[in-house]
Amino acid sequence: MTLPEDIIILSNEASESLARRIALQLDIPFTRVLKKFFTDGEVYHAFPQDIAGKYIVIIGATHDDVSLQELIDLIDGCRYYRAKRVNVIVPYLGYSTMEQAKPDSNEIPKGITRTRQIFRARPDFVAFIDLHSEAVLHAHRGDVQTQHITTSKLIVQKIKELQLENLVLVSPDYGRSKWVARLAGQLNVPHTAADKDRYAMDKTMVSQVASVVKGKTAVICDDMIRTGGSIIQTAQRCREAGARETIIFATHLVLAGQSREKFKEHGITRIIGADTYPGVESDDLLDLFSVAPLVADVLKGHLRLS
Structure with missing residues (x-):
């Protein structure tokens, strides 16, 4: 059993509204990641509390490149600060319709490559909602547990x-x-x-x-x-x-x-x-x-x- 006080719910900026609704359903406070912008365009992130040994839930849609990178930074950051488990919910997966390349097209199947980037950040669990194709679930290597949530x-x-x-x-x-x-x-x-x-x-x-x-x-x-x-x-x-x-x-x-x-x-x-x-x-x-x-x-x- 996991105690509510051992769970921290985070999100990338894109999915904060949904993350707050999920947190409300679980009766667990939503934790907002500290975020600042430097003059040169670089972005600063910091967790507002110690997350070592905690069960982290990150809600993060990847509808654009900025949101994808922010999600990856959050996952990697949780690993850096020794979270016990990192659980990710991807409400919307960008490029999900590009799950395969047409024969002889030399196309990059970005549905696969973008999903691999998420898996390579080493989350323990990733769930996607209403995928266009489940082919992207097979993009990972290693011990990442996946789930396809249908509405x-x-x-x-x-x-x-x-x-x-x-x-x-x-x-x-x-x-x-x-x-x-x-x-x-x-x-x-x-x-x-x-x-x-x-x-x-x-x-x-x-x-x-x-x-x-x-x-x-x-x-x-x-x-x-x-x-x-x-x-x-x-x-x-x-x-x-x-x-x-x-x-x-x-x-x-x-x-x-x-x-x-x-x-x-x-x-x-x-x-x-x-x-x-x-x-x-x-x-x-x-x-x-x-x-x-x-x-x-x-x-x-x-x-x-x-």
Whole structure:
């Protein structure tokens, strides 16, 4: 058993809001790392207390290079000051869609290389939330324990709370169809997948959605929304196929560029997602649910919290 007073919860700057919510669920104070900026751009970090012999939990999304480096510095710093165990939760893994290189492309599979950087900092345990591909879990060498946390339970719960009638779950491509099928099985509703082709690095075309959506509420589910192009096209194809209404679920709400405006221009007024991506909050477009209870349960089991 691990006593609450032996646990210290930290985060990189990007994930502080989520870390505070997780700490609240565990009834353990959040500890903010001291951070200062030097004139030349270098960054100073310091732990505000002695961490030797403590069980450390670090919450850290890696959506940009600065956040990744800060997470690595925190892990390494915990090792330097002899923490007993270092446990890391990565709510959002940057470059997760680049988990492999295309044949003969000479591409760097940054989903793998970035994950290796985290593992090489020598944490004891790393958990990721709703990975695009579990291939990155095999990027490490050594004794790092890993876990893939899925938000399926929270999504099913949220859909049930909406009390929708006559619904069908829709995957925006066949790559996510197995995951969507599992959600549909838990809800005891039908499911289908859109036909999607990629014609450029970040450009896709959705050609059609099966007529099973006719007269139904189409609930489009994906692991992330970046620019929103595929989701918008899938919603359009659902309407063309006779869907009465479209609702969008996605775990990671990146919403890059002008994606918010694009959604509104295409009549999409509500997107439901998690609080995994830094800086995203509920507003007139976004309806967020928190992964904090889910992560807290994982940590309680992993740490055998008394």
